[in-house]
Amino acid sequence: MARIIIVGAGVVGLSTARAARAKGHDVVLIERGPIPNPLASSWDSHRMIRHHYGDAAGYTVMVHDAFDAWDRLWADLGATHFVDTGAIAIAEKDGDYAHRTLATFRSTGLQHDVLDAAALSVLCPQYRLTDESFGVVGGRAGPLFADRIVAGLADLVARMGVELMPDTTVATVDPAAASVTLADGRTIAGDALVVAAGAWGGRLVPAFAGHPVMRQALCYVTPPPAYAKAWNEGPALVAYGDNGGYTLPGVCGTDLKFGYGAHRRPADPDGGVASPEGEAQAILAGFGRFVKDIGAYVPLRVQVGYYMMDTSRRFRIETEGRMIAVGNCDGQMFKFGPLMGERVIATIEGAVSRPDLKSWAAGE
Ligand SMILES: Cc1cc2nc3c(=O)[nH]c(=O)nc-3n(C[C@H](O)[C@H](O)[C@H](O)COP(=O)(O)OP(=O)(O)OC[C@H]3O[C@@H](n4cnc5c(N)ncnc54)[C@H](O)[C@@H]3O)c2cc1C
Incomplete structure (x- = not known):
């Protein structure tokens, strides 16, 4: 059995800690804030899971395995923090996200349905549609209740015997020694080191240092009464054309959420989670082109988070010495x-090779 040091207690670090303890390893989980940390990217009412990935067939297939991993977690937690609302991509013009997703569903054999404009207008009366519009639905999809999940994971790993070190900042890592030096000067060493520091990873792992960090903000809203049922009982929206707007229904005590990719901006991950005046309206404005009566939606709050991403839009794993870093x-x-988390531990145990972990994470 190994002693595994994990930096960062977001969904990746917590999941890695659970997978490691399940295999009998000793685990130390170090987090610079509380565990879970409301400033982490993993903290929000919900996050979307869906098979729709445009032409990225590797990620579409990975979602099957992701659901199996969630089912194993629900069994451990004794609770399911997910609702299968379904998800839809709406086609606007040839070659857009819905068209590419449909081609991928066909090529990968995922069972799916295509809704024509008439069916779509019944299911989704809140959207502006044309006679050419169609919708692509397929596979399980919907909101994962993120804050409940990371809180449940934190409680679970504590009960499993993970040594938790909240409010403890790692200043540097030593991949060869599988050790970390803390901001207070102490050194903690193990047999293997996992860095799951999210948007802050570039401060610890030189290979991530040049990677852009983005600030993204999402807006929770109350919809107009005429469309409330359609929003809250309908599917999550993955994409409308190539607009990049997405929505998650307000179910199980959560609110309807709007977000869109074009709103994100490069930023310092320590920029905080406050939202400037007018940001909610700026987010909603992105939906005005295809959501009817956008002016009638009442913003409730804006949720801010940070993540590392580059133009490849692929996850990147760095390995060096006895370290695995997820970026x-x-x-x-x-x-x-x-x-x-399960794959990282399988790699540390030698059941998965490092090159295979990297290419799998890149969706290849
Ligand atoms: C607005 C927004 C919407 C999103 N929507 C979706 C979605 O719909 N579906 C989806 O699948 N994903 C979504 N994501 C992405 C997803 O939330 C993140 O990719 C995921 O949560 C990253 O988890 P993580 O554990 O790697 O990082 P984080 O959750 O950020 O955790 C990293 C942790 O490391 C800690 N840390 C950092 N540096 C140090 C240090 N030096 N010492 C000790 N601790 C440290 C941090 O405090 C933090 O708690 C979204 C992200 C955002 C921001």
């Missing part, structure tokens, strides 16, 4: 958290 988690990693 480029993008606005995409939550859904793969438990699966990633």
Whole structure:
């Protein structure tokens, strides 16, 4: 059995700690804030899981395995923090995200349905549609209740015997020695080291240092009464055309959420989670082109988070000495958290090779 040092208690670090303890390893989990940390990217009411990935067939297939990993976690937690609302990509023009997703569903054999404009207007009356519109649905999909999940994981790993070190900042890592030096000067050493520091990873792992960190903000809203049922009982929206806007229904005590990719900006991950005046309206404005009556939506709050991503939009694993570092988690990693934790531990144990871990994470 090994002693494994893990830096960062977001969904990746917590999941890695659980997978390691399940295999009998000793685990020390170091987190610079509370565990779980509301400033981490993993903290929000919900995060989306869906098979829709445009033409990225590798990630579509990985989502099957991700669901299996979630099912194993629900069994450990004794609770399911997910609702299968389904998810839809709406096609606007040839070659857009829905068209590419449909081609991938066909090529990978994922069971799916295509809704024509008439069916779509019944299921999704809140969207502006044309006679050419169609919707692509397929596989299990919907909200993962992120804050409940990381709180449940934190409680679970504590009960499993993981040594938790909250409010403890790692200043440097030594991959050859599998050790970390803390901000207070102490050194903690193990047999293997996992860095799961999210947007802050570039401060510890030189290979991540040049990677852009993005600030993203999402807006929770109350929809107009005329569309409340359609929003809250309908599917999550993955994409409308190539607009990049997405929505998650307000279910199980959560609110309807709007986000869109074009809103993210490069930023310092220590920029905080406050939202400037007018940001909610700026986010909602991105939806005005395809959501009816956007002016009637009442913003409730804005949720801010940070992640590392580059133009490849692929997860990146760095290995050096006895260290495995998980990077480029993008606005995409939550859904793969438990699966990633299991794969990292399988790699430390030698059941998966390091090159295989890297190419798998890159969706190849
Ligand atoms: C607005 C937004 C929307 C998103 N939507 C989705 C979605 O719908 N679906 C999806 O799958 N994913 C989504 N994501 C992405 C997903 O949330 C992240 O990829 C995932 O949570 C990353 O988890 P993590 O554990 O790697 O990082 P984090 O959750 O950020 O955890 C990293 C932890 O490391 C700690 N840490 C950092 N440096 C140190 C240090 N030096 N010493 C000690 N501790 C340290 C931090 O305090 C933090 O707690 C979204 C992200 C954001 C921000």
